[in-house]
Amino acid sequence: MRFLATAALAQLASSLAETHDVFLPRRDGERWMLGRWAPAGRGEVPWNPFRLPEPLKSIWFPPGQVVARWPREFAETPARPRALFGAKACDLKAVACLDRVLRDHDFREPAWCAARASTLIVAGDCTDCADSCFCTMLGDLPHPTDLFDLCLSPVEGGYLVEVGSERGARLVADHVGLFEAAPAGAVELRERARLELAQRVRRQNERFPVRDPFERSVAKHERTRIWAELAATCVECNACNLVCPTCHCFLLHDLPEGDGAVRCRLWDSCFSAGHARMAGGLTPRLQLTERFRNHYEHKFVTFPRNWGMTACSGCGRCIEACMGRIDKRECLHTLERRWIPSEIERELD
Amino acid sequence: MRNDLAPGPARLEEVIVETPTIKTFVLRPAEPLPFRAGQFVQLYLPGVGEAPFTPSSSPSEPERLEVTVLAAGRVTAALHELEPGAVIGVRGPFGRGYPLAKLAGHEVVVVGGGVGLAPLRSLLYTLFERPGLARRVSIKYGAREPHELCFQRQYASWAAQEAVDFTPTIDRPAAGWPGRVGLVTTLLDGLDVDVSEAYAVCCGPEIMLRFVARKLVDVGFRPERVYLSMNRNMTCGMGICGRCNVGSLYLCKDGPDLSYAEVRDIPYALG
Structure with a gap:
């Protein structure tokens, strides 16, 4: 374990910016956002206490991206490697979800694979939590355990640095003058801070007690009417899906361009009524309640079946974004608690 | 790395009118497209859009693909307007096919x-x-x-x-x-x-x-x-x-x- 003083972290980012596109948290008053390292800026790497409001998938899987051109041309890959500061544990779990879908099976999504491979991740512990944070309800913790190159934990005067990959080790070796030996007792302090925050997240979610695995709670309501109740205030704005760091639905939008054509991949949302509409007009999941159920079923039942992990990181962005004040934790709690056989819908088929 | 979202060119050789609303498009892809019966391909009209179709021809002729299309939506309507000689895009095959x-x-x-x-x-x-x-x-x-x-x-x-x-x-x-x-x-x-x-x-x-x-x-x-x-x-x-x-x-x-x-x-x- 090493130590990196606050000023040395800025020097590290500045040094990386010579060869990398550097993404880092930015703060505008009370608003946090993902920004880019600007040489003319204040030259510091702000510490975001918990995940940013926007999902970090946007840097590898942007809301809109040209993925092909006609006549045939391979999708562009980022010209420069990237470095990302400020990723939290939930962000990394979401990256693991998307890696499974976009990289680790028969089909490999070229833009994702290239962008992921060329991005250095400097993650960090959460040092506070949003009211909507619920990673502990999913059995996860508010500090990174995997998928980072370096992980920072704030201690007096700077950060304790854990190396998580060979690339991270090389980064430290290349900037050896910036790193110092970890101060005595710092690791113990880190562990205590991690434990305390995990307990805080647990405590703030005690009002949503759950015992059963979410997979069971959601699956048992496959045919009940509970979804109409849960979706009662949903206005179908799609915000929950668009801010979700694990959602990966997209549509291909084809446009003419000069003598040829361009093919864009745009984020899409399964909450849209027309998401699965077919040419003949038939629309699977025409009812909002079916789409609402599909959102939960995908995240908690079918994604685990297909990919071996839950497609929810507990980041709470969907809770923050919801105009109908639908709280995923409340829904999961209700799904587990409620079981009224008379609510089972008549079988359609 | 292969880009599975980028269609490759295929030349439209013949259009067979099957019914007032259904046409069969005979395509010759620039590269043979081996498929199993039941697998589908995506036909791409540059700048217009793309839609999935299962070829109606024999898998034993991967260099000559027939796709039979009902005019039902935006892409299929545009397909029906095509004349022989047109070059469109095709990618695939996808899916498992018939057992x-x-x-x-x-x-x-x-x-x-x-x-x-x-x-x-x-x-x-x-x-x-x-x-x-x-x-x-x-x-x-x-x-x-x-x-x-x-x-x-x-x-x-x-x-x-x-x-x-x-x-x-x-x-x-x-x-x-x-x-x-x-x-x-x-x-x-x-x-x-x-x-x-x-x-x-x-x-x-x-x-x-x-x-x-x-x-x-x-x-x-x-x-x-x-x-x-x-x-x-x-x-x-x-x-x-x-x-x-x-x-x-x-x-x-x-x-x-x-x-x-x-x-x-x-x-x-x-x-």
């Missing part, structure tokens, strides 16, 4: 509705080219009206094959129509096959698939031997874009041909 290995040695009932006979024609060619693969092929085909029956020029040659029978039906009586009248499900009573051992492969509108599957099970077919072509809106073809999922199955990579046993307990799987 040929399972059909081997069995009687196979092929049930089609409307343009749903198009994907099945690829299966029929495969079965005809490999006599003895299926012990028997019984084709049941329905359309709303006589002029909507697809591939009419081929019926006589199909029925002339050994161990093959072909029965068309139309939904409503029509002047001059000498054949059966009624929904395609009415052709499934009293089938001359050993229903407990036979396979069925069905393609048509979802509402038809639902009732055909129920009917086949009612007359004695095993649900795991009734295959349904669930050709929904599939965009990426790789199980990523999230458009075609039915429960935990992605029709584009786990299907589009799935057995009734696999889908019948999934809510809303069949319309």
Whole structure:
């Protein structure tokens, strides 16, 4: 374990910016956002206490991206490697979800694979939590355990640095003058801070007690009417899906361009009524309640079946974004608690 | 790295008018496109859009692809405007295709509705080219009206094959129509096959698939031997874009041909 003083972290980012596109948290008053390292800026790497409001998938899987051109041309890959500061544990779990879908099976999504491979991740512990944070309800913790190159934990005067990959080790070796030996007792302090925050997240979610695995709670309501109740205030704005760091639905939008054509991949949302509409007009999941159920079923039942992990990181962005004040934790709690056989819908088929 | 979202060029060689609303497009891809019967391709009209179709031609001719298309939406309407010589895009194949290995040695009932006979024609060619693969092929085909029956020029040659029978039906009586009248499900009573051992492969509108599957099970077919072509809106073809999922199955990579046993307990799987 090493130590990196606050000023040395800025020097590290500045040094990386010579060869990398550097993404880092930015703060505008009370608003946090993902920004880019600007040489003319204040030259510091702000510490975001918990995940940013926007999902970090946007840097590898942007809301809109040209993925092909006609006549045939391979999708562009980022010209420069990237470095990302400020990723939290939930962000990394979401990256693991998307890696499974976009990289680790028969089909490999070229833009994702290239962008992921060329991005250095400097993650960090959460040092506070949003009211909507619920990673502990999913059995996860508010500090990174995997998928980072370096992980920072704030201690007096700077950060304790854990190396998580060979690339991270090389980064430290290349900037050896910036790193110092970890101060005595710092690791113990880190562990205590991690434990305390995990307990805080647990405590703030005690009002949503759950015992059963979410997979069971959601699956048992496959045919009940509970979804109409849960979706009662949903206005179908799609915000929950668009801010979700694990959602990966997209549509291909084809446009003419000069003598040829361009093919864009745009984020899409399964909450849209027309998401699965077919040419003949038939629309699977025409009812909002079916789409609402599909959102939960995908995240908690079918994604685990297909990919071996839950497609929810507990980041709470969907809770923050919801105009109908639908709280995923409340829904999961209700799904587990409620079981009224008379609510089972008549079988359609 | 290969880009599976980028279509490759294919030249349109011929357009065959099948019915007032259905045309067959004969395509020659720049590179042969090997596929199994039932697998689908994405046809791409540069700058307009893309839609999934299962080729209706024989998989033994990967250099020459026939795709039979009903004008039903924006992309298909634009396709119908094309003249021979046009160059469009194609990518694929995607999906698993029909379960040929399972059909081997069995009687196979092929049930089609409307343009749903198009994907099945690829299966029929495969079965005809490999006599003895299926012990028997019984084709049941329905359309709303006589002029909507697809591939009419081929019926006589199909029925002339050994161990093959072909029965068309139309939904409503029509002047001059000498054949059966009624929904395609009415052709499934009293089938001359050993229903407990036979396979069925069905393609048509979802509402038809639902009732055909129920009917086949009612007359004695095993649900795991009734295959349904669930050709929904599939965009990426790789199980990523999230458009075609039915429960935990992605029709584009786990299907589009799935057995009734696999889908019948999934809510809303069949319309």
